[in-house]
Amino acid sequence: MPRPSQTDKKRKNLLPIVARAFAELGYRRATTAELAKRCKVRENILYRLWPNKKAMFVASIDYVYEQAANTWREMLSEKNDNADSAMRLLKHEAAHYGESGLQRIIFAGLSEADEPEIREALRKMYSRFHRFIRGQVAAHRKTIETSVRPDETVSAWGIIGLGNLSNIGRELGLLSDRGRKKMFGDAGRLLLDGQSE
Amino acid sequence: MPRPSQTDKKRKNLLPIVARAFAELGYRRATTAELAKRCKVRENILYRLWPNKKAMFVASIDYVYEQAANTWREMLSEKNDNADSAMRLLKHEAAHYGESGLQRIIFAGLSEADEPEIREALRKMYSRFHRFIRGQVAAHRKTIETSVRPDETVSAWGIIGLGNLSNIGRELGLLSDRGRKKMFGDAGRLLLDGQSE
DNA sequence: TCAAATTGTAGGTAGACACTTACGAAATAC
DNA sequence: GTATTTCGTAAGTGTCTACCTACAATTTGA
Numbered sequence A, B: 001m002p003r004p005s006q007t008d009k010k011r012k013n014l015l016p017i018v019a020r021a022f023a024e025l026g027y028r029r030a031t032t033a034e035l036a037k038r039c040k041v042r043e044n045i046l047y048r049l050w051p052n053k054k055a056m057f058v059a060s061i062d063y064v065y066e067q068a069a070n071t072w073r074e075m076l077s078e079k080n081d082n083a084d085s086a087m088r089l090l091k092h093e094a095a096h097y098g099e100s101g102l103q104r105i106i107f108a109g110l111s112e113a114d115e116p117e118i119r120e121a122l123r124k125m126y127s128r129f130h131r132f133i134r135g136q137v138a139a140h141r142k143t144i145e146t147s148v149r150p151d152e153t154v155s156a157w158g159i160i161g162l163g164n165l166s167n168i169g170r171e172l173g174l175l176s177d178r179g180r181k182k183m184f185g186d187a188g189r190l191l192l193d194g195q196s197e
Numbered sequence C: 001t002c003a004a005a006t007t008g009t010a011g012g013t014a015g016a017c018a019c020t021t022a023c024g025a026a027a028t029a030c
Numbered sequence D: 001g002t003a004t005t006t007c008g009t010a011a012g013t014g015t016c017t018a019c020c021t022a023c024a025a026t027t028t029g030a
Helices: A007-029 A032-039 A043-049 A053-078 A085-096 A104-110 A116-142 A152-172 A177-193 B007-029 B032-039 B043-049 B053-078 B085-096 B104-110 B116-142 B152-172 B177-193
Strands: none
Touching: A007 A032, A007 A043, A007 A053, A007 A104, A007 B007, A032 A043, A032 A053, A053 A085, A053 A104, A053 A116, A085 A116, A085 A152, A085 A177, A104 A116, A104 A152, A104 B104, A116 A152, A116 A177, A116 B152, A152 A177, A152 B116, A152 B152, A152 B177, A177 B152, A177 B177, B007 B032, B007 B043, B007 B053, B007 B104, B032 B043, B032 B053, B053 B085, B053 B104, B053 B116, B085 B116, B085 B152, B085 B177, B104 B116, B104 B152, B116 B152, B116 B177, B152 B177
């Protein structure tokens, strides 16, 4: 009888390394040779785990969401003092969003978006982010009463836009840490519930 | 005596073609061979106009701002009915931002941002956009009186973030035309003057 | 122990790509 | 006319890169 395959386990172990390489180097510069080197295996081993480089990249895009979702889940369950979770998330992200650097994968992906698989992975990722944030916005708004404001869908996209720009600001050194935090925090709050304290 | 050099003129003529190629293909896939083909010249002619491919790309980034600025200048001078120019711009951009497709160059640039020249070109571009928008926000706010809201700097970055996300939405087919317009329009208005009509 | 499958190692290949060189043709100022 | 420079064409070069093949070593169940 055959030796049992460790493929799934190996894939799971190597994905974080692969994803980080794509984040640091972008799609083209993360050559398969470089990926293998960082994983401390030979190239053809990567090709036993994924059919080609594109698949490695798509898996990395999925990984970006998984990681963020994990962080959030953890944060929300952490201490359930009944502080509004949307506010807690907003504050946390204003301070820490993009710290991992993994979001650079998104930039890399956007310039490869004419590849259908990559495009689809990005769509899925943004949709999942949007669903999550939209839910948070809705829950938050139930706890207060105010008049008209942009609907939840619009607000959620807007907040995603702020996160994106916050990352660009970090990437290019356009905004100081304080500036970024203020931007994300103030504008995010405004989109969240119309308050502008 | 020598034949007079047409270099500057040629550069100006070819830049739009080069920029469009980068926008459509991204940095790596816009090979020098492809650029030359689209320009209907041989590769070495491009190398007489720019020292290397990176320089062609940097010029294209600058071109993105020039083009946008031209459109805006035109729009603002067009009919000076004293409608608030910030509002006019916002409406116009909500409907048309990203239509040219040139902004895809920014995505390409972001995944090459570890090259100092490219990074610097992007910084400059974003700074110029920010300065312009910040000015518009400030002018708009002089025409009304309301209470506290995010300061002009924050609002301007926020609006840039919305534009960016609007582009991503278009790129990935995440948002319908109407959805994008609503998102940019509603959230933009909120950031502009706190109104949420 | 041994057949069957999975691992790891080494090397290679075909194509793509940024950039260069060489050279003849055309245009200008004198 | 002619010296001087720009312009256009053609071909090449060294390097990099995604992906593959061949094979030996290792691990399992029976």
